[in-house]
Amino acid sequence: MTPAGRASAAIEVLTDLGARKRPASEALKDWGSAHRFAGSGDRAAIGSLVFDCLRQRASLGAAMEDDGPRALVLRALVSAWGMSADSVDRLFDGSRFAPEPLTEVERAGLTRVLSPDVPAWVRGDYPEWLEDSFAAVFGEDAVAEGAALSVRAPVDLRVNTLKANRDKVLKALARFTPQPTAYGRHGLRIAPRQGSARTPHVEADAAHGKGWSRGPGRGAQIAAAMTGAGPREQVIDLCAGAGGKTLALAAAMANTGQLYAYDANRMRLRPIFDRLRRAAPATCRCWRAGSTRGSRPEGRMDRVVIDAPCTGSGTWRRRPDAKWRLTPDMLSGRMADQVAVLARARDLVKPGGRLTYITCSVLPGENREQVDSFLERHPEFALKPWREVWEEAIEADAPASADGSDETLLMTPRSHGTDGFFVATLERQA
Ligand SMILES: C[S@@+](CC[C@H](N)C(=O)[O-])C[C@H]1O[C@@H](n2cnc3c(N)ncnc32)[C@H](O)[C@@H]1O
Incomplete structure (x- = not known):
């Protein structure tokens, strides 16, 4: 043509x-x-x-x-x-x-x-009805943050350290000019192409799946690391879906302890069974919707991870049509789901244990406001400042949160070069 x-x-x-x-x-x-x-x-x-x-x-x-x-x-x-x-x-x-x-x-x-004089939502390319939300989170940076969510995204790869190292993979994929990523030793990034140039089809490369694979984006990797899950712990991934975060948790737990993967939607959970049994046979239990298979997890979990159902506004670079299809009713629906998952999570965390609440959204109603209302309902939980969590988990300096918060972390394409991700760590005091 x-x-x-x-x-x-x-x-x-x-x-x-x-x-x-x-x-x-x-x-x-x-x-x-x-x-x-x-x-x-x-x-x-x-x-x-x-x-x-x-x-x-x-x-x-x-x-x-x-x-x-x-x-x-x-x-x-x-x-x-x-x-x-x-x-x-x-x-x-x-x-x-x-x-x-x-x-x-x-x-x-x-x-x-x-x-x-053109309104901020037009210059920043986000829906008009979200003007107040963007202004509340980003203040004067709303247009720049919106604009950074409105360009093509890079391709993120993860080096399989059991079979290769980053230098080898850099050489093997040299024709795509990948670069080592910030905030981590095992990531590579291929910058987005412009105009009609094709996004590199990295899956077609012979070494795909062996020395490296297309990873969850860097934001998802950081969020998973910030759960702080480790060996011999009792951990539940409460919104496991197809298991993106669960696999990262299993790796961090080194096939020890117990890792439970749960999802309200049975169909979404289906691909996880084989993936997890291969990755962490001794550690992992999977629960389908409505069944906890005789286990009594209440009050026993060291870590509860909520990768919450959300609007996905942080991924608009990859799904730009979703941003214009989003409605206030859809946002309210996701927020109600988040309240339900948080209520379930609350009962599972043991005293001294930790609940990590993650979304791939930048909207305050799904993020900080949701966390604040949870804390009002459950004063036995307290926020752990995100920098402390980052320093325990990530081997790189902590960049500022995109909303300026010292308590919770908001990553964005503009501020961190990741998709939009929100991470809050809530510790159960008693
Ligand atoms: C963001 S997705 C999870 C993605 C997954 N963790 C990953 O890394 O690939 C959110 C998931 O939450 C599930 N979900 C929605 N409401 C829930 C509830 N009340 N309890 C548990 N899971 C729920 C959805 O079925 C969906 O799979």
Whole structure:
């Protein structure tokens, strides 16, 4: 396909998304099935353009004074892909497969500079109804934090230290120019590509899964380490899902003690059974929803980990369509789930034990406000300042929390180069 044909396709996919209100990945998949002639490079470029339009939908639309699919694609080619206004003008020439030529109004939009009077939510590309939440957490940095959540994310890899070391993997993947990550000895990062350049398909490399694998992002690794789980402990991962954090906990416990993985959703837990039995056969017990298989965990756990159900606002770089689909009702629903999980966790922690509350959200209602109301209901718990926890768990200097807090940690793409993650450590005093 020609670059102009790809632009037409992106407009088509965005039009379908607007009409049918569904995830971008589904719309792209359907487009691919209906256009079998498109090669993998075409699909990747079309997908990248659609996602770039969604990441910066508000600011692109404001610059064009039009937030329709064609206007978004036009402006994304300039603002996100770095094309000149003239080359975009030449691309849209109305020839076969190319979009119609530009109007004068569109031409003006390609070079319009956004006025500083444009509201923060538009410049920072987050939903208007979250303006107060962003201002409450980030203050004057709201626009910059929102903008950093509106660009492509890097690829994070984890070196398998049993089979390789970081230098070997750096050499093996040299063509992707990976860099060692900050805050850890076993991580590598491949910077996001720009424009139509494809995200490196690292899974296709022969050494994938042996010397290294695509890891949970750096933020998730830090959050797992900050649980402080260690050998011979009784630990429960209360929202285990497919087991991302559980595997990290099992490794930290060195196959000793007891690690329980629980999830309210039986289907989500399914992949975990085999993964954990292979990784930590002696340590791990899995509980399905509604069953604790005769164990009596109440008041016995050294560590309770809540990787809470949340809006995922910290992952908007990877799921930009989710940010515009999020509604106040969905946020309230997640917050009610969080209250329920916290209530369950409270009964499990032993006196002197620790509850780690984690979200991949930057919204205060899911983070600090949730923790504060838990502490009001349960004065037997106290917050442990996050720097103390960081220093016990992570071999790198602690960067400031993105919201300036000394008690809880908020990581963000802008402040830490991670997805958005919130970590609070609550110790049970009695
Ligand atoms: C953020 S996901 C967990 C991701 C997982 N820990 C990982 O690292 O891959 C949140 C999980 O919480 C589960 N969940 C929701 N409400 C729950 C509840 N009341 N009790 C336990 N789990 C719950 C959901 O089914 C979902 O799997």
